Amino acid sequence: MANWRKITRRSFMVLGAAVAGGAAFGVYKVTEVPPNPLQPAAGAVPLNPWVIINADGVTVIAPRAEMGQGISTTLAALVAEELDVDWAQVRVLHGPPAQAYFNAGFAERMSNEPDFKLASAPKSHNVLLEAVPKIFSLQITGGSTGAIGGFMQMRLAGATAREALKAAAARRLGVSPDQLRTEGARVIGAQSFDYAELAEEAASLVPSDVQLRDPSTWRYIGKPMPRLDMVAKSTGTAQFGIDTWLPGMKFASVRMNPRRGGAMNSFDPKPAMAIAGIERVVDLGTGIAVVANNTWSAMQAAPLVSVDWGAADYPADSEAMFENIATAFAGEPNSRLRDDGDVEVELAKGDLIEAEYRIPFLAHAAMEPLNATAWLKPDGTLEIWCGNQAPVLTRDACAAAVGLTADKITLHTPVMGGGFGGRTDPVPAVLAARVAMEFAGTPVKLTYSREEDMAQDYYRPAAIARLTGRIEGGKATALWGRTATPSATRNALARLVGFSPPGPDRGSVEGGFDQPYGLANYRYDGHLSDLTVPLGFWRSVGNSMNAFFLESFIDEMAHAAATDPLAFRLDLMQETHAPSAAVLQKVREMSGWDRLKRPGFGRGVAFCYSFGTPVAQVLEVGQTPDGIRMTRAWIACDPGLAMDPAIIEAQMTGAMVYGLSAAVRGAITFADQQVVENNFYDYEPLRLHQVPAFEVAILQNNGQFGHIGGVGEPGTPPAAPALANALFDLTGKRVRELPLSDTFDFIA
Amino acid sequence: MPITLNINGALQSVNLPPDIPLLWALRDGLGMTGTKFGCGVAACGACTVLIDGEAVRSCQVALGDAKGQITTIEGLGQPDNLSPIQAAWIKHQVAQCGYCQSGQIMQAAALLATNPTPTDEDIDQVMQGNLCRCGTYPRIRAAIHEAADMMKAG
Numbered sequence: 013m014a015n016w017r018k019i020t021r022r023s024f025m026v027l028g029a030a031v032a033g034g035a036a037f038g039v040y041k042v043t044e045v046p047p048n049p050l051q052p053a054a055g056a057v058p059l060n061p062w063v064i065i066n067a068d069g070v071t072v073i074a075p076r077a078e079m080g081q082g083i084s085t086t087l088a089a090l091v092a093e094e095l096d097v098d099w100a101q102v103r104v105l106h107g108p109p110a111q112a113y114f115n116a117g118f119a120e121r122m123s124n125e126p127d128f129k130l131a132s133a134p135k136s137h138n139v140l141l142e143a144v145p146k147i148f149s150l151q152i153t154g155g156s157t158g159a160i161g162g163f164m165q166m167r168l169a170g171a172t173a174r175e176a177l178k179a180a181a182a183r184r185l186g187v188s189p190d191q192l193r194t195e196g197a198r199v200i201g202a203q204s205f206d207y208a209e210l211a212e213e214a215a216s217l218v219p220s221d222v223q224l225r226d227p228s229t230w231r232y233i234g235k236p237m238p239r240l241d242m243v244a245k246s247t248g249t250a251q252f253g254i255d256t257w258l259p260g261m262k263f264a265s266v267r268m269n270p271r272r273g274g275a276m277n278s279f280d281p282k283p284a285m286a287i288a289g290i291e292r293v294v295d296l297g298t299g300i301a302v303v304a305n306n307t308w309s310a311m312q313a314a315p316l317v318s319v320d321w322g323a324a325d326y327p328a329d330s331e332a333m334f335e336n337i338a339t340a341f342a343g344e345p346n347s348r349l350r351d352d353g354d355v356e357v358e359l360a361k362g363d364l365i366e367a368e369y370r371i372p373f374l375a376h377a378a379m380e381p382l383n384a385t386a387w388l389k390p391d392g393t394l395e396i397w398c399g400n401q402a403p404v405l406t407r408d409a410c411a412a413a414v415g416l417t418a419d420k421i422t423l424h425t426p427v428m429g430g431g432f433g434g435r436t437d438p439v440p441a442v443l444a445a446r447v448a449m450e451f452a453g454t455p456v457k458l459t460y461s462r463e464e465d466m467a468q469d470y471y472r473p474a475a476i477a478r479l480t481g482r483i484e485g486g487k488a489t490a491l492w493g494r495t496a497t498p499s500a501t502r503n504a505l506a507r508l509v510g511f512s513p514p515g516p517d518r519g520s521v522e523g524g525f526d527q528p529y530g531l532a533n534y535r536y537d538g539h540l541s542d543l544t545v546p547l548g549f550w551r552s553v554g555n556s557m558n559a560f561f562l563e564s565f566i567d568e569m570a571h572a573a574a575t576d577p578l579a580f581r582l583d584l585m586q587e588t589h590a591p592s593a594a595v596l597q598k599v600r601e602m603s604g605w606d607r608l609k610r611p612g613f614g615r616g617v618a619f620c621y622s623f624g625t626p627v628a629q630v631l632e633v634g635q636t637p638d639g640i641r642m643t644r645a646w647i648a649c650d651p652g653l654a655m656d657p658a659i660i661e662a663q664m665t666g667a668m669v670y671g672l673s674a675a676v677r678g679a680i681t682f683a684d685q686q687v688v689e690n691n692f693y694d695y696e697p698l699r700l701h702q703v704p705a706f707e708v709a710i711l712q713n714n715g716q717f718g719h720i721g722g723v724g725e726p727g728t729p730p731a732a733p734a735l736a737n738a739l740f741d742l743t744g745k746r747v748r749e750l751p752l753s754d755t756f757d758f759i760a
Numbered sequence: 761m762p763i764t765l766n767i768n769g770a771l772q773s774v775n776l777p778p779d780i781p782l783l784w785a786l787r788d789g790l791g792m793t794g795t796k797f798g799c800g801v802a803a804c805g806a807c808t809v810l811i812d813g814e815a816v817r818s819c820q821v822a823l824g825d826a827k828g829q830i831t832t833i834e835g836l837g838q839p840d841n842l843s844p845i846q847a848a849w850i851k852h853q854v855a856q857c858g859y860c861q862s863g864q865i866m867q868a869a870a871l872l873a874t875n876p877t878p879t880d881e882d883i884d885q886v887m888q889g890n891l892c893r894c895g896t897y898p899r900i901r902a903a904i905h906e907a908a909d910m911m912k913a914g
Contacts, residue, residue: 080857080894238853245858246849247842248794248833252859255793263788288777306776308784311800379798379806379859379893429796429859430893462799658853662899666856669895692803692891700897701884 063091063173065211069101070197072166077106077401078241079431080666081724082659085239087162089232089656094170094225096194097207099232104240106425126350126526128589128621163653163720171222179217180210227717236658241427253399253426254459256385261455262291264447265310267317268299270467270686272546275322276300284313293317294447301447303456311461323685326544330474330681334370337476337541340496345537347516350525353533358482358490365481365572369561369748372679374472374550375687377695380429381465384440386410386448387455393420394448398441399428405508409438410445421445432670433549437470437508463690470504470548471680473497475520477561483573488584490533493524493565495558499540503547523620523729524558528589529566529581545682551670552622555729559620560675563733564748567616567740577737578605578617578630585619591650591714592619592626598648598709603630610634613643614742618730625651625721626714629668631704631734633742639759640742642672642704642735647727650711652719657710664727665706671731673697677753702759763823767792768835778824783807785823786832794833794862798891805890808863808870809833815870833862836869845869848907856894864890868904877908 064071072091078084084104092102178189181199185192192201199205227233244250269276279300281293289309294301300317304310327333384398394416400406400423407423410416428435444458460468475497482490501519502512517538525536550556570580578600585593596619600606609615613634620627632644647664654660677696681688689695714721732750739756740746747755762773765785774789786792786809795818798806802817809818810831837843842850845868855861864887871878871886878886883904892900 080855080859082856236853238850239855241858242850242853242855243839243842245855245861246846246865247837247839248862249839250858251793252796254797255787257791257793306780306784306788307797308780308788377893379796379804379857379891381797428857430857432893459797462801662853662856662896665898666895669897670893673893673895691801692799693801696803697891697893698895699888699891700900701888703895703897706898 063095063169065173065177065207067208069103070095070097070207072102072104074104074106077399077403077425077428077431079399079401079428079435081663082239082656083162084241085237086655086659087166088240089237090162090166091170093230093232094167095174097197099237101197102240106427126528126621128526128528128592128626163655163718167224168222171224172218173214175219175222176214176217177207177210179219180213181205183213183217233655234653235656237656239659251426252380252429253385253397254380254383254429254457256397256426256457258385258387258455261385261457262303262451263305263307263310264294264301264303264444264456264458265307265314265461266296266299266301266443266458266464267314267319268296268464268468269321269324271321271324272326272468272685273544274298274324274685277320277322279320280318283318284316287313287316292450294450296443296446301443301458303447303451307457307459311459314461314464324544326685328685329683330372333474333543333545333682334476336543337474337496337498340539340541341476341478341494343539345494346499346540347518347521347525347538348535349516349518349521349538350534350536352531352535353490355490355492355533355535358533359480359492361482363482363484365483365569367479367565367568367748369477369479369564371475371557371560371750372681373474373545374674374678375466375469375680375689375695376430376432376434376548376550377466377469377692377697378428378430378432378434381462382435382440382460382468383458384444385455385457386441386444388448388452390453392416393422394445395422395424396441396445397424397426398444399426399431399435400438400441401431401433401436402438402508406438406441409442413442414445414449432551433553434469436504436549439468462692466680466689466691466695467687469680470546472550472556473500473543473545473547475557477524477558479561479565481565481569483569486573486575488531488569488573488580491529491531491535491565491569493536493558493562494539495521495524495537495561496539496541497557498543498545498547500547500549500553502540503544504549507546519554521554521558523552523555523622524562526621527562527619528592528621528626529584530586530588531584551667552725552728555620555622555725556671556674556732559618559622559729560732560736560750563618563620563730564736567618567733567737568746581617581619589621589626591711592621594711594713595619595626595628595648595650598711599628599630599646602646602648602707602709603632603644605630614738614740616734616737616739616741618734618737620726620729622726622729623722624715624719625649625723625726627664627726627730629727629730629734631731631738633735633738635742636759639757640739641759642702644707645704645734646707646709648709648711649723649726650714651721651723652712652714653717654710654712655720660710660723661708663723664708667725667727668706668731669698669703671728672703672735675732675735675750675752676702676758677751679751765823765826765830766828767830768832769829774823776823778822780823781819782809782821782823782826782830783818785826786818792832792834796859796862798860798863803891804860804863805867806860806863808866808890810866810870813870813873815867831866831869833866836865843869844910845872845903845907848903848910851906852899852903854896854899854903856896860890860892861896864892864900868900868907871904872908872911876911878904
């Protein structure tokens with residue numbers, strides 16, 4: 013335990029996050045560390061990269077973007093815990109693009125080990141693993157890694173600031189710092205001082221090592237903190253990217269080739285120019301932007317531009333795409349990340365259970381449509397506002413697109429109206445930057461219509477899975493899962509960083525190969541399709557696919573074994589991973605699973621260990637005269653250290669709703685190489701009256717102390733199989749294809 | 761010719777054609793960005809405002825037809841002067857990304873104005889036009905009940 017209580021700043025820097033505070037204090041040579049990301053305004057003193065103390069109070073610079081997941085509040089609580097400031101004195105801002113903010117938690121996600129094994133392992137400082145995100149400059153918000161990455165960094169930032177402030181006060185009073193204490197943003201001794209009045213002096217008194225607080229004294233960590241963004245978001249005063257408003261600005265909308273990746277052979281702007289308020293149609297190479305004096309006119313005009321679109325290099329429609337995906341089974345698997353025992357010997361004994369599952373492409377469909385604002389200023393610099401999950405990538409992509417060096421670009425990352433993985437690509441910022449270059453001196457806000465947002469998304473891939481299992485004496489003896497899908501990771505990284513990582517593609521099999529089921533013979537293969545439909549990271553990535561396959565199939569095996577499906581899972585997990593078994597046991601108790609089921613209702617259970625957090629869900633469905641209704645849901649999760657139970661509860665329910673929305677009605681389909689779905693009327697998420705009542709339990713047994721599992725994504729993967737399993741329980745009909753509304757009538 | 765609107769108790773003039781939806785007059789013409797664009801086809805409710813107390817989708821109301829008293833989220837309450845509904849929203853920590861919440865709150869305001877003690881069924885009926893991708897629905901429901909209690913207590 014001693015290793016995390018006392019960590020020197022120097023060793024911390026060497027090991028991981030390369031905190032660039034040194035640049036501000038002159039402790040380290042600038043050439044040795046990434047550039048200091050902060051350019052505080054006059055009068056503000058940078059104590060280190062994550063905290064600014066001035067007359068306005070304490071401002072925490074969060075290295076992760078706020079998409080609604082509450083990460084800015086949790087990161088601020090970590091700083092406040094060490095810094096001794098009252099909650100009302102804390103503000104939080106998103107940091108500018110900087111390699112100094114690289115996401116340490118993301119590194120663990122690059123491993124091919126099952127997560128549940130990593131949680132209990134000593135934290136390795138594998139140089140290669142930690143180098144990968146740095147190479148890619150990933151100041152990424154994703155992979156449910158925000159709190160994991162921030163846990164040490166933010167507390168060290170707070171503690172370092174506290175000790176520096178004490179040192180400044182000690183010097184004034186002529187006493188030793190340990191004779192002073194801190195409280196309410198003041199250093200208290202014979203005389204007491206506001207942090208603000210000490211800040212400038214403290215900047216030169218940064219201690220070489222600091223002691224972190226004992227967890228038993230924590231006041232903020234582990235407590236439900238009022239979210240720092242809640243008042244703004246309840247009063248319409250939160251500034252999303254789409255709300256960027258600058259004097260004299262123009263308003264634009266885009267229309268890019270709906271046959272993704274195809275060329276634009278020619279276009280005629282004339283029909284669009286007939287709309288009042290249109291100023292210009294800008295040629296963007298593979299599409300156009302219409303610039304107007306208001307957004308609505310631009311959106312009306314964009315479809316009127318007459319365009320001759322070139323073809324994409326993927327099949328015409330969904331049917332042909334699934335055929336392509338199915339052919340991938342014929343080749344050698346790309347990965348076999350699980351191969352316990354000998355499935356072939358066991359399955360050769362015959363008497364097999366076999367099933368094939370299919371899932372469609374999905375869109376992110378965040379409530380805030382994609383948008384970006386850019387302004388080419390008279391001094392030749394470009395200022396950009398764009399909610400995004402990868403600021404360094406975004407800034408650099410904009411620089412490359414407009415022929416400026418990165419230092420000429422200032423990128424702001426406002427709060428995002430939902431991300432879910434859909435704001436990783438820099439395209440909106442790049443397009444806004446390119447339009448702004450045509451309107452020197454005038455800010456241009458570019459807003460996608462909902463239809464364009466849906467047509468130009470980077471989708472969760474479609475996939476097919478074939479699973480084979482064997483039961484003997486009421487027990488599962490073998491399971492061989494095979495998934496075929498185009499790789500979202502390869503597809504996205506090739507586009508984002510020009511490089512597809514070779515080797516086993518974890519993202520296409522996670523949620524399948526890595527689950528804590530102790531089957532003696534357990535193999536999981538990933539086959540990659542070469543489909544070139546543009547793909548991205550969708551909340552929980554591959555887990556959303558494979559959890560549906562595996563958890564549906566485990567259910568089928570349980571029924572074939574004439575065993576209760578929850579007990580069947582528990583039996584397979586008990587010996588392998590106790591915290592996972594415990595969340596299953598917990599939903600069993602919460603849902604009254606062992607009691608007699610209500611007549612006219614069905615129940616389904618599902619489990620998935622993802623992003624360091626095991627989650628079990630039970631969902632109850634009932635038949636009504638108006639269709640099937642989801643009535644009640646129980647969720648048990650174990651993120652290890654639960655940093656903020658209220659935020660975790662919100663994320664768990666929200667992630668399950670997101671997964672259920674996709675399971676019920678979510679499908680992106682193609683015809684004529686174009687996405688068919690347009691808007692919320694044909695890609696319709698669940699509405700208030702369609703979601704069940706939720707009960708959430710948070711356990712804290714997982715991993716060693718200090719293990720922090722993700723909470724933004726792990727609630728999504730079990731949702732679809734829990735629903736499919738509940739529908740089987742209700743109707744006796746096993747449906748192996750999503751969305752489920754193709755088969756069942758849900759309440760409208 | 762500029763069109764004059766009565767917004768949150770004040771007359772405001774906006775110089776845009778009369779067929780432009782009220783949503784865009786508010787956002788682009790007046791810089792009142794609390795009212796959100798989500799779908800443009802009245803499928804999500806993010807742009808909900810009140811006209812003479814009735815909840816409407818401002819993406820479907822032409823500027824020229826926006827006669828009457830318009831109330832937007834900015835007029836319902838401010839950070840230092842919260843309406844009971846907003847206070848209930850904060851107490852229940854409803855928002856995640858927060859983008860849909862202006863519309864949710866305006867829709868809830870219209871509900872509570874005509875039905876001070878809504879049942880769960882009433883809430884289902886009135887709130888189902890307002891999408892939330894973060895899935896904050898359970899807390900929205902709880903906050904509406906709380907706001908009803910707060911308004912009753914005065």
